[in-house]
Amino acid sequence: MAKQKNIYPEFWKTYAYTFERALPDEIEKVDFVVLDTETSGFDLKKDRILSIGALKISNGTISPKTSFELFLQQETFDSRTVQIHGILKKTKIGQIGELEALKATLKLLEGSVLVAHHVAFDVGMLNEALKRNGLPRLKNPELDTSVLYNKSLPKRKRKKEGHYSLDELASTFDIPKTDRHTALGDAYITAIAFLHIVEKLKPVSLRQLLKKDRFGWLWNNF
Amino acid sequence: MYLCVMGNVISERIADFLKDFPPFSVLDKKQLHELAVEVTVMYKAKNTVVFNIDDEAHDNFYLVHKGAVALWGTIEKVVIDICDEGDIFGLRPLIAQDNYRLQAKTEEESILYAIPIEIFRAYIKKNERVMNFLVESFASNTRNPYDKNHKGQLLGDTAQFDPNDSGYRLFDLQPVEFSGEITSATQNTTIKNIAQKMTKKGIGAMLIEKEGLPIGILTDKDLRNKIATGDFSIDTEAKGLMSSPVITYPPNLTITQAQMAMMKSNISHLVLTEDGTVNTKAVGILSKHDMMLSLGNNPAVLVKAIKRARSCEEIRPLRKGVMNLLRGYLDQNIPMALTSKIISELNDACIKQVIELSLSQMEKEPPVKFAWLAMGSQGRSEQLLHTDQDNALLFEDVPKSKFEGTRTYFLDLSKKITQGLNTIGYDYCPADMMASNPKWCNSLSGFKEMTSKWIVRPGPEEVLLSSIFFDYNRAYGDKKLVSALSHFIFDTVEKYPIFLSHLASSALMNPSPSGFFRQFLVEQDGEHKDFFDLKKRVLMPLIDAARVLILSHNITDISNTWERYEKLAEVEPNNKDIYMACSYASKALLKFRTKQGLQHNDSGRYISLEKLNKEEKMKLKRTFKTVKEIQELLNVRFMVSRVR
Numbered sequence: 001m002a003k004q005k006n007i008y009p010e011f012w013k014t015y016a017y018t019f020e021r022a023l024p025d026e027i028e029k030v031d032f033v034v035l036d037t038e039t040s041g042f043d044l045k046k047d048r049i050l051s052i053g054a055l056k057i058s059n060g061t062i063s064p065k066t067s068f069e070l071f072l073q074q075e076t077f078d079s080r081t082v083q084i085h086g087i088l089k090k091t092k093i094g095q096i097g098e099l100e101a102l103k104a105t106l107k108l109l110e111g112s113v114l115v116a117h118h119v120a121f122d123v124g125m126l127n128e129a130l131k132r133n134g135l136p137r138l139k140n141p142e143l144d145t146s147v148l149y150n151k152s153l154p155k156r157k158r159k160k161e162g163h164y165s166l167d168e169l170a171s172t173f174d175i176p177k178t179d180r181h182t183a184l185g186d187a188y189i190t191a192i193a194f195l196h197i198v199e200k201l202k203p204v205s206l207r208q209l210l211k212k213d214r215f216g217w218l219w220n221n222f
Numbered sequence: 223m224y225l226c227v228m229g230n231v232i233s234e235r236i237a238d239f240l241k242d243f244p245p246f247s248v249l250d251k252k253q254l255h256e257l258a259v260e261v262t263v264m265y266k267a268k269n270t271v272v273f274n275i276d277d278e279a280h281d282n283f284y285l286v287h288k289g290a291v292a293l294w295g296t297i298e299k300v301v302i303d304i305c306d307e308g309d310i311f312g313l314r315p316l317i318a319q320d321n322y323r324l325q326a327k328t329e330e331e332s333i334l335y336a337i338p339i340e341i342f343r344a345y346i347k348k349n350e351r352v353m354n355f356l357v358e359s360f361a362s363n364t365r366n367p368y369d370k371n372h373k374g375q376l377l378g379d380t381a382q383f384d385p386n387d388s389g390y391r392l393f394d395l396q397p398v399e400f401s402g403e404i405t406s407a408t409q410n411t412t413i414k415n416i417a418q419k420m421t422k423k424g425i426g427a428m429l430i431e432k433e434g435l436p437i438g439i440l441t442d443k444d445l446r447n448k449i450a451t452g453d454f455s456i457d458t459e460a461k462g463l464m465s466s467p468v469i470t471y472p473p474n475l476t477i478t479q480a481q482m483a484m485m486k487s488n489i490s491h492l493v494l495t496e497d498g499t500v501n502t503k504a505v506g507i508l509s510k511h512d513m514m515l516s517l518g519n520n521p522a523v524l525v526k527a528i529k530r531a532r533s534c535e536e537i538r539p540l541r542k543g544v545m546n547l548l549r550g551y552l553d554q555n556i557p558m559a560l561t562s563k564i565i566s567e568l569n570d571a572c573i574k575q576v577i578e579l580s581l582s583q584m585e586k587e588p589p590v591k592f593a594w595l596a597m598g599s600q601g602r603s604e605q606l607l608h609t610d611q612d613n614a615l616l617f618e619d620v621p622k623s624k625f626e627g628t629r630t631y632f633l634d635l636s637k638k639i640t641q642g643l644n645t646i647g648y649d650y651c652p653a654d655m656m657a658s659n660p661k662w663c664n665s666l667s668g669f670k671e672m673t674s675k676w677i678v679r680p681g682p683e684e685v686l687l688s689s690i691f692f693d694y695n696r697a698y699g700d701k702k703l704v705s706a707l708s709h710f711i712f713d714t715v716e717k718y719p720i721f722l723s724h725l726a727s728s729a730l731m732n733p734s735p736s737g738f739f740r741q742f743l744v745e746q747d748g749e750h751k752d753f754f755d756l757k758k759r760v761l762m763p764l765i766d767a768a769r770v771l772i773l774s775h776n777i778t779d780i781s782n783t784w785e786r787y788e789k790l791a792e793v794e795p796n797n798k799d800i801y802m803a804c805s806y807a808s809k810a811l812l813k814f815r816t817k818q819g820l821q822h823n824d825s826g827r828y829i830s831l832e833k834l835n836k837e838e839k840m841k842l843k844r845t846f847k848t849v850k851e852i853q854e855l856l857n858v859r860f861m862v863s864r865v866r
Contacts, residue, residue, distance in 0.1 A: 055232065061336070062263040064233035174288070178238070179231040188232050192333070195265040199331060 011103050012135055018111035019139040025205045027198070031112040032057040033140070034191040035105070036183045037122045040074070044124045048074060052101055053183025054108050055191055057115075062191055068108070069184035070101045099133050102126070113206070114140035117166050117190045141206075143213045145169065145194050151212045152200040169193040233258040236335060239287060243308040245352040246285075249345060260341045263287070264334045272312065272326040272334070279315030279322065282336035286311070289332025294325040304329060306840040315339055316346075404504055406431045409438065409461035413449060416440060416460060427491045429504055430464050436493050436504045438464030443490065465489075472498030473505050480508055521547060521564050528571045534579060534645040537572055541647050544568045548606060549820055558809040559784065566603040570697060572646055577698045580638035589628050590618040593699030594639070597655065601695040602765065603782045604812055607819040607826060611640065611648040612690060615657035616703055619665050632663050655690060666703060670710050677714045680724040688725065692769060695781045708778045715773055722774050726860035729766030730853050732758055753828040756815055760842075760849055764808050767852045770860065784808045797855070804852050807845040814842065 008016075024030055035054040041047035055067030073095045096104075105126070116122040119142045127137045149169060150162040170177050170189050173196045179185020203209035237258035240246035246254065262282070266272065272291060273280060284291070291305045305311045314322055316339050346353045406429040407416050416428050420442075430438040440460060448454050448463055469487050471480070473494040483492055490510045496502035524543050531537045544565065551561040577594055598612035599605040615636050620628050636657035644650055657663045664672070673691070676684040692711065696704045715721055768786040775793055780786050787805035791798040819826025831839070 053231075060265040062232065062265075064230060064236065064259050064261070067230060067232050069230050176235070178235065182231055185231045188235065192265070196331065199265075199267045 008135065011106060015106040015110050016136075016139060023111065023113065023141070023206060025207055027203060027206060027209065028059050030206050032115050032143075032191075032194070033109050033112040034115045034187045034194060035109075035122055036116060036186040036190060037125050038181070038183045039125055042121070044128050047125075048072070049098070049101070049125050049129060050074065051183040052105055053185070053187040054105060055184065055187055056108060056112065057191055057195070060195060062188070066108070067184060067187070068104065069182065070104060071095045072101050073097055098129055102129055102133060102135070109138070109140055112140060113143060113210075114138065115143045115145065115190065115194050117145045117169070117186070117193075119144040141210055143194075143209065145190050145197060147213050148197045148201065148209075149193070152197050166190065166193075232263070233261070236261045236263070239335070240285070243285065243310075245310075245349075248349060248351050253345060257337070257341065257345070260338050262336045264336055266328045266332045266334060268328055268330050270328045270332075272328065273322050275323060275325050276321045279320070280312065280336075281315075281340070282338055283310060283312040283316055283342070284326070285309070285335040285337060287333040287335050289334075290329040291326050291332060291334070292329045294327060304844070306843065308840075310337075316342070404429055404507060406436075406504070407460060408432065409459065409464070411460050412456070413440075413445070413454070413458050413460065413463060414456040417445060417449075417456070426509055427507060428460075429468075429493060429507060430460050430466075431504070434503055436468045436470065436495065436500055438466035439468050439491060439493060439507075440464045441491055467500055468493045470495045470498055470500050470504075472496075475508075484510060521568060524568060525571050528568070528575050531575055531579075534576055534642040537575060537646045541572060544572075545820070548816065552813065552817055552820070558813045562603060562606060562809075562812065565606050569600070569605065573643065573697050576642035576646060577639055580635060580642055583638060584631075584635055586631070588617075588635070589624075589631055590620055591700040591703060592617040592632060593701075593703045594657070594697045595694040595704070596697040597694045598690050599693075600697075601693040601781050603695065604765075606812065606816045610651045611643050612651050612655045613640070613643075613657050613697075614655075614662040614669075614691070614694065615664075616669055616699075616707060617663075617665055618700075618703060619667050625665065628665070629660065629663060633658060633660060636663050666706060669707055673707075673711050674714050677711070677718050677721045680721050682728070685724050685728045688721075689728065689766060689769060692773065693765075693781045705778070712773070712776050712778060716776065722770055723860045725766075725770045725773070726856045729763065729770055729856055732763045732766070750828045752830075754831055755827065756811065756818070756829050757827045760845060761808070761811050761815065763849045763853060764804055764811070767856050768804070768808075770856060774860075800848070800851050800855065803848045807848040810841075811845055814838075 033054055033056050035052065037049045037053075038051045039047050039049050049072055051069060051071045053067075053069045055062055058066075114123065123138055123142060130137060146164050147162060149164050150158050166186060166189055167177065167180070169175075170180075170193070173193050175189050175192050177189070179188065198209065201209065201212060203212065233255065237251075237254040240249075240258060240261075241254055246257070249257065264284075266289075272284065275294075286305045286307055286309050288307060291309075291311060293303045293305065293311060303311075311326055312322070314320070314324075405419065405423050405425055407419065409430050409432060411430075420426070420428055427439055427441040429436055430440065438460070440463060444463055444465070449456060449458075454463060469483070469489060470493045471483060473496075475483075475492075475494065480492060484490065492508045493504050494506040494508060495504050524540060524547070527540050527543075528537060531540065547568075548561070548565050551564070573594075573596070581588070593616045595601070595614040595616060596612070597614060598610075600612065615632050617628060617632055640650065640656050640658045650656065655662060661672075673688070676688050680688070694704075765783050768783045768790070771790055772780060772786045775790070777786075777789055777793075780789055784805040787801045787808065791801035791805070794801065815826040817826070818829055834842070
């Protein structure tokens with residue numbers, strides 16, 4: 001095991017190192033990275049990530065400077081999903097290779113909690129991409145805004161299956177849906193919704209917040 | 223290396239918001255996008271301090287994107303300003319090299335944009351308008367707290383009038399209206415030519431100009447006195463006949479001043495010039511006739527005309543004058559309490575006249591004493607625009623044998639009155655809450671029986687009927703009858719206090735005006751889809767709450783909503799703040815609704831949000847808070863949960 005660890009590239013080691021110590025337990029001190037991927041489809045094995053949008057929340061603030069949207073070069077391509085996200089296979093602007101994209105994403109994810117709407121899917125896609133590049137799975141603790149939102153509602157108002165679309169959240173919190181279906185646009189909507197939800201849940205610690213998301217957390221690890 | 227350098231969807235969102243608000247609105251697209259990349263988005267929970275008094279200056283100033291931030295002064299518990307969506311605050315570090323003098327604390331969950339001061343400074347240097355705006359904003363955020371009354375008012379009553387002053391004089395202080403179209407001739411034009419021109423244009427006076435400046439005037443009277451008498455020939459040039467020099471006044475002259483001027487010089491036409499002297503261009507001519515027309519809008523004149531009317535058809539056009547007067551008052555920012563008082567009096571005069579006329583058409587005199595009651599908004603004297611008629615007729619008790627005959631007489635009378643009211647412009651009530659309906663034309667005992675049923679066994683319909691009927695106001699007839707009914711109602715309510723809980727519960731049923739994030743809630747479907755229902759969502763909650771509270775205090779004879787709140791502030795000094803806020807909000811909202819109604823020629827009830835400017839929207843939102851507070855008070859006080 002230890003031997004194998006050494007074969008990983010430097011950027012992975014740097015990323016992994018940030019999780020060897022426990023993350024701060026005070027919510028204000030935790031960095032959250034909110035992430036969204038646009039993909040060619042929903043099959044974790046066959047489909048590919050088209051773009052990754054990610055931003056960092058530090059002490060309740062978001063800056064365009066610590067956010068990015070990456071477009072990945074594609075080998076396979078499903079014309080059907082183009083209608084949704086508008087990303088064509090041959091779009092030229094700043095496309096980068098999968099490994100480069102993973103590098104940039106891991107850099108942002110260092111020492112943070114990963115937040116996404118239906119996080120299992122985005123993390124699944126990222127883990128498959130990591131696997132293709134001979135890398136282990138992500139190490140970040142994860143939070144799912146859909147699950148957390150359900151928890152933030154009074155019991156009688158919760159949906160049984162606990163599923164809420166990002167559009168529903170955007171309407172509830174009055175977040176304009178201008179950049180819906182771009183990776184960073186969705187990440188931003190998710191981030192603002194996340195901040196509202198955390199305020200409603202009023203967790204005393206990161207541990208408690210992660211507990212509220214227990215279902216999503218388990219789901220992703222089995 | 224992939225992090226944002228040139229902007230991304232987040233900075234685009236930020237730029238898109240900035241562009242609508244000063245001072246950012248003066249920046250060009252490129253500058254906006256450069257700036258947006260540097261902005262940070264901050265989420266702040268409710269009651270979070272953004273900065274404290276004496277805190278060291280931040281590197282940013284702030285723009286409220288969502289939510290609201292209150293600025294507190296050095297004196298304990300004084301809110302200097304509340305910043306809403308699009309407002310900026312925390313400018314001190316930009317202008318002065320010292321610590322904050324105010325505390326900024328979120329009033330609710332908020333999203334702020336932090337604008338880095340060093341980067342913004344570059345734009346200030348390039349753009350004077352940006353600087354001016356910032357200096358003004360800064361000054362207004364730190365002004366003397368006693369000035370706060372003049373900031374953030376919904377269509378503030380800026381005119382300095384004493385509301386106790388007789389309203390009838392106010393009109394005379396309004397500026398005159400005159401035609402800006404001037405027909406002029408030179409001094410060498412012949413009288414014949416001028417007379418032809420005057421006839422063609424249908425005017426009574428001709429201005430004589432030299433090099434664009436007024437030098438004389440020729441009027442009908444000159445033609446009659448000097449030409450028709452044969453003293454001068456029609457080929458005389460204007461300069462031989464005109465009155466010169468002309469008497470000039472500035473265009474902002476009031477009606478009283480104009481009247482005085484005409485009387486003083488015994489002239490029928492005034493020339494209005496740019497600065498009021500003969501050395502500037504003429505901008506208009508005011509004739510005695512114009513002035514008489516303007517005077518036709520004087521309330522005292524209107525009341526006289528209404529009283530002289532011999533038929534309802536004659537009253538109808540007079541009501542147009544009332545509307546003009548209303549428009550004028552609103553434009554002049556005359557205090558709403560006074561405006562509504564005058565307009566309501568005029569409306570009352572119309573109703574009284576309709577009743578008088580209807581009585582004169584009846585073959586017999588009324589068999590017993592009666593009173594005509596205005597209900598609903600009219601009863602509350604809050605009906606400035608035409609809306610439906612809600613009314614009732616109350617007559618003295620008669621022996622059982624005579625009851626039907628008496629009621630038949632009054633029903634006939636009521637039919638005539640409601641028809642007359644319809645003629646002068648009041649629509650029939652769609653729910654038939656009118657005195658022509660036997661249900662609303664009854665004896666004192668009849669009404670007592672009906673109202674006591676409502677109070678003793680209140681169901682949803684009974685509560686609704688009470689909420690309309692209990693705002694009644696005597697528009698005509700016998701005072702004693704009306705106060706006998708009022709006392710009966712109050713005594714009964716006192717015996718059955720549960721009724722107040724029901725009434726309070728119904729007052730809380732109105733849908734909320736704003737959603738989770740203070741966004742306006744609009745109608746979801748129906749004829750008014752996507753419109754904001756001002757009446758249902760904001761006005762009614764205030765009106766309903768006032769009614770419950772005033773009933774609970776056994777106070778008769780006040781049916782107007784803001785007067786009710788003023789009275790409540792008097793009897794409950796510990797709640798004075800909230801009641802005064804409600805009184806203020808009711809006036810402001812009524813004014814808002816009336817303005818909207820006049821603008822769109824409807825009842826002003828449904829508001830198209832796109833047509834409101836930012837200021838109007840924000841000021842409207844400020845009243846929502848008052849609504850929420852008074853509803854909380856009702857909820858607690860009347861233990862509404864008991865009846866739910």
